[in-house]
Amino acid sequence: MKTWAYIDHFQGEPVPASWEALGVAKTFGEVTAVILGAGLDALAQIALEYGADSVLVADDPALADYRAEAFAATLTALITDSAPQAIFLPTTTRTREVAAMSAFDLASGVLVDVTALEAQDETILATRPVYEGKLFEKVTCSARPQFITLRARAFPKPARQAGRSGAITKAAAQAESKTSVEGFTPAETNVNLADAGVVVSGGRGVANDPAKGFGLIGDLAKTIGGAVGASRAAVDANYIPYAHQVGQTGKVVSPDLYVAVGISGAVQHLVGMRSSKVVVAVNKDAEAPIFTQARYGVVADLFTFLPILNAAFKKKLGK
Ligand SMILES: Cc1cc2nc3c(=O)[nH]c(=O)nc-3n(C[C@H](O)[C@H](O)[C@H](O)COP(=O)(O)OP(=O)(O)OC[C@H]3O[C@@H](n4cnc5c(N)ncnc54)[C@H](O)[C@@H]3O)c2cc1C
Known part of the structure; x- marks a missing residue:
């Protein structure tokens, strides 16, 4: 199965669960890591070291700040060109938006906050908690690509292999967006609970x-x-x-x-x-x-x- 892993990051700092998504994608076949943003050379190399067979980057100053419309339009264009069957993303606020918008563009669906997976031929059977975690629901997506966002720490992080190499391909950004980021204000407290062991x-x-x-x-x-x-x-x-x-x-x-x-x-x-x-x-x-x-x-x-x-x-x- 041709699979992608979406590497979510804030200004080049990766969300750790992205590597878990990469590890999962690799269990389904050859995996391309997809990264959107600006100044991505270091991140693309890290993706190879975590096991990506190749990396596809839309590296453009116009994507320096995350904006849902631009990122989703770029992802949709990349998927239209390459037609992966499944794309795995860490579950974050950004990926929930991007996956939903891109899936809408492509008339596909999103399986969100998944905690377990199994393959049924070319279709992925995903398990996710529902009703406040009292039940686990099994879901599939009949359209392609299957967008699957994974709960942080539900899957193992692959080992990093320093210096591992592979092809890094550059792709064009679709940077048009009606929104722009005016600036960032640091939160009073910076707590990263989702990734805590x-x-x-x-x-x-x-x-x-x-x-x-x-x-x-x-x-x-x-x-x-x-x-x-x-x-x-x-x-x-x-x-x-x-x-x-x-x-x-x-x-x-x-x-x-x-x-x-x-x-x-x-x-x-x-x-x-x-x-x-x-x-x-x-x-x-x-x-x-x-x-x-x-x-x-x-x-x-x-x-x-x-x-x-x-x-x-x-x-x-x-x-
Ligand atoms: C729509 C909705 C959303 C909600 N979302 C959340 C949510 O996201 N997260 C959340 O946590 N709650 C949420 N709640 C609230 C939830 O229902 C509970 O009220 C809340 O979790 C209770 O918090 P608590 O256990 O700290 O307090 P309590 O229920 O008051 O429990 C305190 C405990 O401390 C023990 N205790 C007291 N003194 C000591 C001591 N000295 N040493 C040891 N133990 C002691 C007591 O025996 C007791 O068991 C939500 C409620 C609603 C209606």
Whole structure:
């Protein structure tokens, strides 16, 4: 099967899940990495090192800033020229737009936020969570190409092989767009939860002393190399900014380890972390629903238990 992997990036900085998409595409056949933007030489080389058989770049100063119309029009033109059967993208805000617009141009469809895949001849059977993660739906796309966006960390990242070479082909951009980017303002907090391998999240359980509670959660996250997440109750109470929120109206995370501290386990929270590989819950209420999701549960007061856990990790990790 002729497959493409779309490498999503912000000004040349790749979204890590792009390499997961590349690894997946390679399991279905020869893979071309497709990159749109400006100044892409370094990124094209990295795509080869992550296993792309070839790279197709639309490298044009007019594509320096992401704009949905220009990127989708360019992708549509490239697909029309080469006719791949499937294109795999990491699921990001940008790729949701680009895939949808390009699929519309080509009278095809998009399978979004996919967590598992299998081949049925030339058609791909994709699994994705629906109804807040309570059910897994199996879906296919009958038109071509099949656009498939993959949930971050649901698939393995291929090993990088330094110096690996391959053909890099340049293609023209379709840069016309009614929108233009006037500038960027850095967010107050820069949290990358979606790509985190470890997430330590806090909830309303810290209410007795939120600053101390999230201080302890931050310390533990730092010791074990994790990002800090939160429940909506903690965000609504202004214990921590919204960028940290996990759940239905926050971020969806799939870390190897998710530590839920003082979080009850409401369904709207679970939908954001249900695909974590190992869940540890710390809660003083032995009946808290979060324990039904947890491989390891600790019934304890977080203010007493977290310093002990952190000290034990530090000792074990020699920190
Ligand atoms: C439309 C909609 C969207 C929503 N989206 C989200 C979302 O994206 N994310 C989200 O998280 N929620 C979301 N919610 C809210 C959700 O329903 C819950 O209200 C919320 O998740 C509860 O947060 P919590 O677990 O921190 O608080 P609580 O439910 O109040 O739980 C606090 C827990 O802390 C424990 N605890 C208390 N003190 C301690 C202590 N000292 N040590 C240890 N444990 C302690 C308690 O036993 C309790 O289990 C949404 C709700 C709606 C209606």
